[in-house]
Amino acid sequence: MMSDAPRTEADEDLLQYPAPPPVVHYAEQALLGALLLVPERLKAIGPLEPEHFANTAHSALFAAMRTVSPPAPEVHRTSPVWPNQLLAAAQPQARALTAAYLHTLISICPTDAHAPAYAQIVRSGHARRVLRRHAGLLAQAAHAPGPDPAGAALARADQLAVYLDELVTTFSSHRGSMPRIPPAPAPAAEASVEVEDEERMLLATAAAHPDHLPQMRWLHENDFNVPAHAALFACLNALARRGSPVDPITLLWEAQQRGLLRDGLGPTEVLDLLAHSAGAPEHWGQKVLQRALLGQASAVAARIEALTTDEATSVHQLATGSRRALSALSSVRGRWQQATGNLAEKPAARQPAVPRAPAVRTPAARADPATRTPSRPGR
Structure with missing residues (x-):
């Protein structure tokens, strides 16, 4: 016995x-x-x-x-x-x-004869948990301080992509392989004072050095956290594309023609915003774009975590939906590589990897805003 x-x-x-x-x-x-x-x-x-x-x-x-x-x-x-x-x-x-x-x-x-079917269910449960862990590590990297937060987040995204490739080859597809769309992640918190200041400095330096704008096509309006700042950046780009003179007054006129001077954004506020500039537009543009990339990485992680909470979603559906969510990061990633000069950068070789908690690194000193040569910014 x-x-x-x-x-x-x-x-x-x-x-x-x-x-x-x-x-x-x-x-x-x-x-x-x-x-x-x-x-x-x-x-x-x-x-x-x-x-x-x-x-x-x-x-x-x-x-x-x-x-x-x-x-x-x-x-x-x-x-x-x-x-x-x-x-x-x-x-x-x-x-x-x-x-x-x-x-x-x-x-x-x-019945013991169904052991292979039970084993497949166990593998599916494990795949769901590991996918959720990868998403959590991506979210963690998107919010962790460090000398290269964008690089850390993109490395986690590469590891996630490797795992999704494994899932697609391991778990067969079936009819209806697209997952149900989960609820959209909660909206991001309001922009901090630091974020607003960086966007103001970008607008001020871009207005002071409009000749830099044609080389900053890697920065888009939707990269901004403050809608009014995004709208003013669109005005600057419109003036530069038309070859019109660019200065605070012409920008103010363009903003008025677009109906932006209302809801708390008046001429005085726009002129005050542009009054003080320091450094190069590329420096501040990289900071804005880096925040957009990290925000997108966080949104991708939240979307994938939402997918994994639906127990009715098969593993192949999880992989398909996660790949679609991860593709939203590719566009921002390409623009980030263009902004930082890493056009030759390629995703890490897709070798199976077990995710590990990222080590906490000491934040680097803030870049000198007076530097005119674009460089990879610290947070």
Whole structure:
């Protein structure tokens, strides 16, 4: 008979969830029950690793199944050698495992012949969790300080793209592979004082040096956080494209012709905004564009996290929807490479990678705004 230690409070908490367990939890139980009944099923379940299990006790038990050789079939039919060996091997990593729980796993399994189907459900659950983790790391990189926040966010985006490629090849497509559209992420918080100041400095320096505007086509109106600043930047570009004189007065007239001088934005406010300039427009433009890139990365992460919360969405649908969300970052990325001179930059080679938490780095000193040569800005 299998040895059975006295039940403890840990046994009761072994597989407790704050809400009803997800479906994949029952698939994990059924798979392990099938393998306890018929160890030979291990050869038929396909590629599966202990880390594919969401529950740590299940993971430890499956790891033991991978390392402990099962007895001969005739011995297994008449003696509990296999369960006892597994329990002894797994308990150091999952002390709450008991013989009674192994009996529960066996009783939950409808039929051991369906072990490959249970394993595929386990793989699907793992894929969903890893995709959510990648999205979380992308969001973290988009908000973390550092000497090169844009580079860190784009590196995370590359890792996410690698994983999406893996999912597309691992999980087959089916009819209706496009996912349901999740709710749009919450709107971004109001622009901070620092953001507003950087956009003001961009407008002031662009008005003072309008000859730089044709070389700044990498900056778009929708990169701005403040709508009034975006509208004034459009006015500057319109004047420059027409070859019209550009100065605070002509900009003020253009803004009036476009109906912008209302809702708190009057002539005095526009002239005050343009009164003080320092540095080059490219320097401030890169700062604005970098914030837009990080904001887009954060929005992509939020969209993917929203996709993964819908349990009715298949893994292939998750991969398809996530790729579409990630493509929104490509346009901003291309403009960022153009702005910083990294036109030869290519995404990292698509090798499978396990996401790791990014190391916290000391923020770099703020770039000198007086520098006229564009350089990769710090935050």
